[in-house]
Amino acid sequence: MGEFLGDGEQVVLLDDAGKRVGTAAKATVHHSDTPLHLGFSCYLFDEDGRVLLTRRALNKKTWPGVWTNSFCGHPAPGEDVIDAVHRRGRQELGTELADVICVLPEFRYRAEASDGTVENEVCPVFCALARRPVAASPDEVMDHVWVQWEDVRSAAALDWAISPWARSQVPLLDSADLPAWARSEV
DSSP states (O other): OGGGSGGGOEEEEEOTTSOEEEEEEHHHHOSTTOOOEEOEEEEEEOTTSOEEEEEEOTTOSSSTTOEESSEEEOOOTTOOHHHHHHHHHHHHHOOOEEEEEEEETTOEEEEEOTTSOEEEEEOOEEEEEESSOOOOOTTTEEEEEEEOHHHHHHHHTSTTTSOHHHHHHHHHHHTSOOOGGGOSOO
């Protein structure tokens, strides 16, 4: 498990066709010429059909202090993506996940931050249910709020309100085949 944590965290590098071609230290891949790599995003729902938005901690290298989907991460080399989603749910939000479902398996994006840092990911998008209350790690999340999907949709309509990947994912999620528990307002 240690290979998935800390400064030695590795990410999976991809070619333009999405084929795995190598690995690199996570600390070295996010810059002005970020190579294509594998990530994931997850939207966490509660029993009332609300979705969790989080504000990224200020120490994050990419998009610090920005509101975004519930959590994101990178599967380690050899790690199944769903296992990585569960791992990051525990690490970032201190919660266990149920009913983890990939709803946008081929989502890909490239975004450049105001400081020139680039994200460049094949980033499957998941939905999941929170099994217990969230206890966010301050190293990952500086704030969080449970909201209705309509609030997420409204934020995605504004260029500045949420992360660029979430802004791109929300309209796709609106037309995706989501589970019933994630469709309260979608």
